[in-house]
Amino acid sequence: MNTFKLTRTEMVKLLYALKGQGETSPLQVLIKSANMTLEEAENHLYIPEFLTRYERKKQKKEYGLSTNEIVELGNLCELTSLKSTAIQNWVKRDIKDLMGHPELGKKYSIEQVVILLIVRDLKSIYDFESIRAILKVVFNTITDRTDDIISPISYYESCALVLDFMHHQVSASLKEARLQPLVEKQTDLLRDRFKELNETQWKKIRQIIAVTVLSVLSFHIQATALQMTSDIL
Secondary structure, three states: OEEOOEOHHHHHHHHHHHOOOOOOOHHHHHHHHHOOOHHHHHHHEEOOHHHHHHHHHOOOOOOOEOHHHHHHHHOOEOOOOOOHHHHHHHHHHHOHHHHOOOOEOOEEOHHHHHHHHHHHHHOOOOOHHHHHHHHHHHHOOOOOHHHOOOOHHHHHHHHHHHHHHHHHHHHHHHHOOOHHHHHHHHHHOOHHHHOOOOHHHHHHHHHHHHHHHHHHHHHHHHHHHHHHHHHHO
8 A cells, every 4th residue: 555755845744743833633634635535535545553542642742753753754754764673773773862862652753753753854075973972062962852952853854845945946956956955945944934043053053954955855866766776677
């Protein structure tokens, strides 16, 4: 059965819904992304069980996720590929200091889930040492959400907004060899979203958002080339 392929902006809406924020339930966000009725989606697309379980509970509070559920959630998003074994290795070893212990009982909070999604995007071109260095600039003490310069979900949402713009511009940008300046220019437009940051903080956040977007685009280009190669061979 086919799976949903949400854009990152749609994924952000789903993440907020899983935090219990907004008027739309997680399942409603998912169904709307496919432009289908619930019945049509159930017949043609795989819907993770934890989303239907959340819907049945009708509770307006944050939903914690297990590592397997994080994999299911992440794989709903385009340009994202997660495996259970990799995620388990990440949280137990590679980025243990970034994740900390599960914050909601035995399950991870949505902000922790977002950190994993960000790591996956950066992993396209960076090693774990570089990723830790980048994210410590944004989140300071990684396991303490109170000293974040911006929250993980705000970071992910900002990257999603720039990527959404780049999706419509990337072909022209590549032809003009102006991909980096275009990403940076679009990132600059996010300044008003972070009025509380001073210029030094904003310059760092701006650069980190830009490199994350370029990392995702790099992965997309690599994945497209590999797909084209597999079609040939």
